[in-house]
Each structure stands twice: as structure tokens, then as C-alpha cells.
Amino acid sequence: MHSDGYIGVMSETPLDLVVRGGTVINPASGLHREADVAVLGGRVVAIGDGFRDVPARRTIDAMGCLVVPGLIDLHAHVYASVTPLSVDPDPLAARSGTSTHVDAGSAGAATFDGFRRFIVAESRSRVLAFLNISVIGLAAMPECGYGRFVDANECLRVAEANRDVIVGIKIRASRNAIGEDNTAEPVRHAVAVARAAGMPVMMHLGDPPPTFEDGLAQLRAGDIVTHAWKGQPITRLVERDGSVKPEVRAARDRGVLFDIGHGSGSFNWGVAKQLASHDFWPDTISTDVHTASIRPPVSIDMPSAMTRLWHLGMALDDVVAAATSRPAGAIGWGDRIGSLAPGQLADIAILEVSHDPVTITDSYGVAERVERSLVARTTIVGGAVLERAPA
Numbered sequence: 001m002h003s004d005g006y007i008g009v010m011s012e013t014p015l016d017l018v019v020r021g022g023t024v025i026n027p028a029s030g031l032h033r034e035a036d037v038a039v040l041g042g043r044v045v046a047i048g049d050g051f052r053d054v055p056a057r058r059t060i061d062a063m064g065c066l067v068v069p070g071l072i073d074l075h076a077h078v079y080a081s082v083t084p085l086s087v088d089p090d091p092l093a094a095r096s097g098t099s100t101h102v103d104a105g106s107a108g109a110a111t112f113d114g115f116r117r118f119i120v121a122e123s124r125s126r127v128l129a130f131l132n133i134s135v136i137g138l139a140a141m142p143e144c145g146y147g148r149f150v151d152a153n154e155c156l157r158v159a160e161a162n163r164d165v166i167v168g169i170k171i172r173a174s175r176n177a178i179g180e181d182n183t184a185e186p187v188r189h190a191v192a193v194a195r196a197a198g199m200p201v202m203m204h205l206g207d208p209p210p211t212f213e214d215g216l217a218q219l220r221a222g223d224i225v226t227h228a229w230k231g232q233p234i235t236r237l238v239e240r241d242g243s244v245k246p247e248v249r250a251a252r253d254r255g256v257l258f259d260i261g262h263g264s265g266s267f268n269w270g271v272a273k274q275l276a277s278h279d280f281w282p283d284t285i286s287t288d289v290h291t292a293s294i295r296p297p298v299s300i301d302m303p304s305a306m307t308r309l310w311h312l313g314m315a316l317d318d319v320v321a322a323a324t325s326r327p328a329g330a331i332g333w334g335d336r337i338g339s340l341a342p343g344q345l346a347d348i349a350i351l352e353v354s355h356d357p358v359t360i361t362d363s364y365g366v367a368e369r370v371e372r373s374l375v376a377r378t379t380i381v382g383g384a385v386l387e388r389a390p391a
């Protein structure tokens, strides 16, 4: 008999939920073995096999499946009906094992109140946000409006007033965000707000201006570069010869995090293979899910994004960490989500490993045959199963 967690006082109290018989991978504790996960009052109360006789209101058989912390998508767009690219979080969460979407700048200071009322409060899945440095968020582009819509004071005020939801500041370091005649100035504003708020910046790597080097140079330990596996020659992480750019090595050495942010324009099999050959793996795996990337041929979701990195040779436990404990840590939520340790919120993903070969297309139309893939079976948020919409 062995359990992580205290079960004695509860032996008279039925558990709310037991996820039974799966292979639990909990990167935060290094656990990777068959075990049951017990849930009571919306939290994980024990992991192990010492509570087989404790009654439970609901039991889910996870035999043959992986049981991992609920997936955390660090780069999603879920301000549906307000920004043109956004999707509804709950149906996506239910079918993808994703218990938490972190919206990447769809809302800005002027539009955040609606995001909070109509998306965060109305969703059964967890929704957090990076607040755009532009006050209009992604309501229209270029969202920084040649600098006119960048308001560092307003951004900081709204971030401070909503710290329970806002976990960082978003800037798209890109020509189509800032405007052709501008520089890295909006990136500096985003970094200044983030520093004042004690939050990370998430910087989107895009077409210059600003240049790759100008943008990256602004980032500090804990800041996040998203769309980092893209293929455009000027913004990719690798040199012409396939080696990792020295600026990228230096940024990682000082603690900057590199995120996938797959989307419909930001994951390239060729660059990914070059990075893998140098053992350069993402800190976090995210989707940049939006109305285009969610559809074929890319069809991105969290299990599919994780499958791509697993296929490239990233160790399974690292793949799971990059989709759970590491994004939780990156946004300062590691004490609540991203782990199955007792006391954590009971966000759980049950995944199957499929051995049916599939063809996976990157953001550049290149197809790759993949022999095994992760497929979501069940999403649990705060101990409650998110039921899937009928197909």
C-alpha cells in the first residue's frame, strides 16, 4: 500500500472522483507509474493505490491511458465574438484535455472588462490572460496603431486590478502589429509594464520591424518568446547552417523561455528538426489556437502540438512538463495548477496513445508521417468532467 497524500481522515467521507488505473505522469514530482488519483472538494487529495476501498461518487477507468495534469495552453485566442480570430474555450477544452487556456493578448486594457465578464466568468474551463500592450487588444490590426494604441499606464492599471486573471503582458513584435514606420519601442513599453507589475512579457516573433535581435534583446529571465519554431529565414532561431543563433543561446542562458505557439504560421518541421539535432527543445508547448489554425490542414490542439515534439525526440515526460508544470510555473500558477500533487486544483487530462500512423502538416504545408500520437479522452477541471458537445 502506498499513497502520496493523506487519506486517513477521509475514509468515512466518499471521494468525489477517482481516476483509476492509468499511468500517471506528474513531472512536478517526477512520478511516472500506474496509480489512482483521488479528488475531493475540487482538489487532488491523494495519488497512489492506498484508497481502493474508499467509496467514490464517480470513478473513471483510465486503464491503458496516461493521466497527466490538465493541459495548460499558454498561447490561445478565446475572446470569441469580440476578436475575429478567437474560438470558444469550453468545447475546445472538453475535446483536447486542456483545462486552462491562457489567452495571448486578445484583450487590451480597453476591452478586458468584457473578456472578464463574458469569457472568464462564463467558461467552465479555466481562462487566464496575457494583456495586450495595445489598449484594443486584437480587435483590429495593426493593434498598436503605429504606437497610438500603446498605453503603458492603462495596461499597468488594468493588469494590477485583475491579477487573479492577468498573468503577463503580450506584445506582437511584428510589422503587422506595430506598423511599418515603428521600432522595438512597443516591446520596451510591454517590458516596462511587465517589470512594474512583476509579470512576464510574452513576445510574439513576427516579421520585422522590429528585428529579431532588437526584440529578443529586451527580454529578461521569465519572459517568453512565442512562435519560436517558425521557418521564416529572418526570424527563425537557427542560422543558415542550421546551428542555433548565439542570441538565442544567450537569451536561454539568461532565463528567457521559448514557446511553440504553433498557429497557422509558426511551426516548421525543418527548423524543428534542426533545433532537435542541437537538443534545443521548447520550454513550453502551446497552440496559438484560433479560427484558422484549429481547422485542417493544421488542425492544432494541445495533444497534437505535444505529439509533434514527441515525434521529434523530446522525451515524453518533458513533453508533458512543457504542457503542464512549466507553463504553470511561467505564469506563477505552479502552486495551483500544472501538477497532480495533493492540494492542487483537480485539473486532470486523460490521454490515449494511438499507434495508428497519421500525417501531420506543419504551418508551411509540409506533411510528416507520425507513428504515434497523443489523443485526448477526458478533460477534468476542478474535479468536474467537461462533457463533450455531441459530434
Ligand SMILES: [Zn+2]
Pocket (backbone or CB within 6 Å): 075, 076, 077, 104, 263, 288
Ligand atoms: Zn497568437
